[in-house]
Amino acid sequence: MTWFSILVSGIVTYFSRMAMIALIDREMLGTKVKEVLNYVPAAVFPAIIFPGIFFNDFGSFVESTDPKIYGATIALIVGFFSKNVIATIVSGLLSYWFIIFAI
């Protein structure tokens, strides 16, 4: 079943890449749709980020002092100023580990 899901996901993803290049006339995608598609990353990724920070493994809200909240806050600040992918991830992980293991 998992293999089947991977295969279908692969087909869906390939279709998203290929459709506008090989199948559909690009004029079919109106300016409005293109403008909205611009927001896809902003619309998709926070739905992964927020639960990953604010919920624990059992699906309930974490305390406001949870190490994940500190780690994410530091990553957000570092990311905002550095605009650097690695600095964002590493600063978040290191501060998270620091709180878990050192404090």
Added chain:
Amino acid sequence: MLSKSKIFLRGTTDVLPHMLSVIPFGIITGAIGVEFGFDPLLVYATSLIIFGGASQIIFMQLLSGGASSLVAITSVGVINSRHLLYGAVLSEYLEKLSFFKKLFISYFIVDQGFAESNKYLKKNNSQTNLHYHVLGGGITLWFFWQISTISGIILGSFIPEELGLKFAIPLTFLAIIVNDLRKLDHVFVMVVSGFASLILFDAPFKSYIILSPIVALIFAFIMLRFKR
């Protein structure tokens, strides 16, 4: 007039700086997949068949969390719908290619390659054989993505669970959108999506992962209307 191989090489060198983020992201993707308890072969298959980092992580996270295949597949579709935009932009330069070349080149359309090729094609639109730039960037990114996910799969079996590597998932996605944090309209859409996901988290079949982006995109659509 640049030769085909020169344009291909230019595509390759243009995407090289992105390896700084692609390689760690690939390692995290492989390692997380193993940590979720998937068979290493299956984790690798997502890199080969889906070939889209963010969607691969979400796909595995959802399935390991008990989501249905339908939700997992739909999420992959929603996340990867952004490729439609890339295709629409690139198609202008790929129009003259044969149908089979178009089919081949499509497999290699990814975020970083699109960003670089888009810049290059715009600047050199009088050149011929421009699609070699797309291929050069895409194939390079593909190669490093395969190698780094395989490395992650191998490393993943050594990483102790106490490290809480799962926390790398929200951090990685935070890093992906970090460039958009200075655009206020994008930040609004992010906040809507984030809060929607917290409210809808208990919706059946983990459908929050599809519903929240839809709510946020509807918000974006309304916002665009008011902007005019």
